[in-house]
Amino acid sequence: MKPEILFLKQEDVIKAGLLDMKMVLAETEKTFKMIGQNQIINPTKVFMGMPSNENWDSYCMSMPAYIGGDVDTAGFKWAAESKANAQLEGVPYGIDIVILSDPKTVFPKAILDGTITTAMRTSATAGVMAKYNALKGTKVACLVGAGVIGRTMIMAMMEAVPTLEKIHMVDLVKEKAEGLAKEFDGKIKVIPYTDVKEAVKDAQLLVTETTSRKPFIKKEWLKPNMTVIQMEGQSCEEDILLTADRVVLDNWSQMSHLVGILVHEMYEAGKLKKEDIVELPEMVNGVQVRQNEDQFVYCGSAGVGSVDIAIAAKLYENAKKMGIGQKLNLWDNPLWV
Ligand SMILES: NC(=O)c1ccc[n+]([C@@H]2O[C@H](COP(=O)([O-])OP(=O)(O)OC[C@H]3O[C@@H](n4cnc5c(N)ncnc54)[C@H](O)[C@@H]3O)[C@@H](O)[C@H]2O)c1
Structure with missing residues (x-):
């Protein structure tokens, strides 16, 4: 044979x-x-x-x-x-x-x-997290990182959050955010930004997919009851995860051991334990992550x-x-x- x-x-x-x-x-x-x-x-x-x-x-x-x-x-x-x-x-x-x-x-x-x-499934994983955890009636999402995954992230959020009306797309390189705004013209309103603090102001959902190697998003820029989905290792400052009411991660054993990512650093420093989090497979099988509309929910993924x-x-x-x-x-x- x-x-x-x-x-x-x-x-x-x-x-x-x-x-x-x-x-x-x-x-x-x-x-x-x-x-x-x-x-x-x-x-x-x-x-x-x-x-x-x-x-x-x-x-x-x-x-x-x-x-x-x-x-x-x-x-x-x-x-x-x-x-x-x-x-x-x-x-x-x-x-x-x-x-x-x-x-x-x-x-x-x-x-x-x-x-x-990879790009499609990464954004779809964020989409599943958003489907279960976005605040009811979410209209504005702030997406940070207008690269390959930024593009598929727009596709995933449009599908997973049907109430979405507007996406604030942030990138260090303005032309990249402008490019995606043009590409999705007629499908959803995408507004380009370079400043996360400004872009996230009236958003109910924040999703990050940058290539940053150090944290730059501050807790004080965010609403007390929003949903944050971090799809790379380093963009949110530690406070965002530390003070979240509920945390869901795609795979605890993997994320707690992957060198260079926030979850691993917090685990090593004794600031995050398995008992503090829900895993994504548990969530889709019935464990509720967001329990009310007042909670601040953090979702993280390293990919499975x-x-x-x-x-x-x-x-x-x-x-x-x-x-x-x-x-x-x-x-x-x-x-x-
Ligand atoms: N969780 C997962 O399963 C998974 C899977 C694949 C990739 N990723 C991660 O997703 C990230 C994006 O990957 P990609 O292929 O889209 O890369 P890309 O290079 O196509 O896009 C990244 C974008 O982020 C922008 N950026 C970098 N630092 C920034 C900052 N401080 N503020 C705003 N924008 C910034 C860049 O200008 C670029 O446009 C990478 O970190 C990658 O490791 C995660």
Whole structure:
């Protein structure tokens, strides 16, 4: 038998439906439900910073998962980011690939571009957090970071918070926020800003997706009962998490051990314990995070590989039905068997 691998480049995964945020949100929520119901094996990521984990210029990270239930797929995302890429025209900051394997035969069955999947699922994770925790009738959201994930974050918030009327989009580089405002013209009102303090003033929801390596958002800029969703390691000052009434994180064991992120620093300093937080799989299986409209709710995420694998599995099935992608063989005749 020859393992036949379907190679899906970025254009193929897009053809297979990746930009459908409604689908990605549904798959993301379903995956977190399955994690909570022990249908998924989701080992902790292995992070390899170069030249060092503490002071990386670039990193590669391995994210394996097995998805049970009706999905029944093993897989692995090789996620990577490079600071240098942020300065290069036409090159993404993060570049990811996904490999899917048959869980019984362990035959590799697909290799897919995972870069846009990462952006879609990251924003969908924030979308699930917003769906459950945004204040009722939220009209204004402030989004910080108008990059790749900033764009998919607009898509996710439009879908997850149907009452949303306006997005205040902040970026250090004004042209990036202006670019997204133009791109979403006619779909939702996006107003560009460079100053978070000004942009967050009348927002009920704050979502961050910057490449900042140090905190810059202050608690005193925020309303006492809003929802904050932090999708990267360092943007909110510690006070924001420390004084939150309720905290939800996508994966405690991962976030408490990931060097360089706020949750890890607070855990190491003894300021945050597992008992202080709800995990996202618990939340989608019924544990209420926001209990009333007066609470300040903090949501944090470092990303969970099983969500990438679940979405990749869906795209693979779609691609097979559509007959797209390039077929590859791992061998013609395997040696020494
Ligand atoms: N939680 C997750 O699952 C997950 C997954 C993937 C990426 N991320 C994180 O999301 C972040 C964004 O990734 P991306 O691919 O969109 O990067 P990107 O380079 O495309 O965009 C980042 C944007 O943030 C802006 N920015 C940086 N510092 C800022 C500041 N202080 N104030 C305002 N804007 C600022 C930059 O100008 C840039 O436009 C990264 O930190 C990445 O690690 C999180």
